Amino acid sequence: MECIHCGSSSGPNASKGPPLAWCERFVEKLASRGFRDMEIIGGEPMHRPEVLLPLIRTATTAGLAARFTSNGFWGENRSVCDRSIKQLSDAGLKILSLSIDKLHTANVSHQSFLNIAHSFREAGFPFALRIYGFEGEWEEVDLVKEIKAVCAGHISVFTSRILPIGRAHENAARLKLDGWEIPEEDNHPCHSVLFPVVDADQYWYLCANGPTQGHNSPLCIGKMSGPDKFDEMLDRQYHYPIFRAIRTIGPLGMLELLGVPTGVGEKHNSVCDLCLHRLFSPNNTPRLRALFADEDISKSLSRHFQSQPCSMCGASSWWQRSGEWLCSDCYLNSFEI
């Protein structure tokens, strides 16, 4: 299964990934450096329970809140579903997110999601359940209402738009023809730079879109080739001026700040499209790298992009929305409906 709107590069032909022992050491490193949670994404993590369950256990033991996102295919058979919920709960899972929209339900039945909801209730709501859907055109509203009724008070629902990245970028025209709304160009600081992603081949990326761009993209921070390089990668992720700028003034603000031609008039959909295909265009990338290699520019940007207290909880924050500093937790919670 390779959904046409998926921002991820994973699928049946993707690499099997590093050995479990490597992943476990990586998770322990995350915990030891102060990360608070970890999300496992796919493809579909439940296709690899022999990796998923030990990783959830390792994260839990190390003090990280483990979560993962699923298409719910494993709910088709009720007894498998009951067993899976128990295994996930025993491993220490904190949040299960289900993707429910007509692009997924083309492959996964409504009954599968309902089975998960019933198993979840009968297990005594052992973790938090979230549903992700698509803003404005959610044809699965009735199904979601039914699930909410089964899990009353133990479920939260989020909606977002399809971002034209990864396979969704390749298929944007087809998605639009099918009536899907692809967001118009906008520019805002990017909070996703707070959440690094490591792919199955051990490459570390600035954000979840990185793996769709390949290893030569500026979004690829380096290759881990063992957990030894962990601290170096972390330092690049949070301290490289170029990445500080993306999370503070956004890709367009950064182009303007640096006087790089912005290509105004070109049509881009969403801030990620702008970032990936304009900011990091083949013409701009060498210029950006040269600018950021300049020590004076780096120093002045470092001063400009110091962390600030979150306006909601006071925690250290690296990210602004409409001029307001928010930490990642308060940002995510602000979207709950």
Ligand code: SF4
């Ligand atoms: S704006 Fe750029 S850095 Fe942020 S998520 Fe999109 S592609 Fe990644």
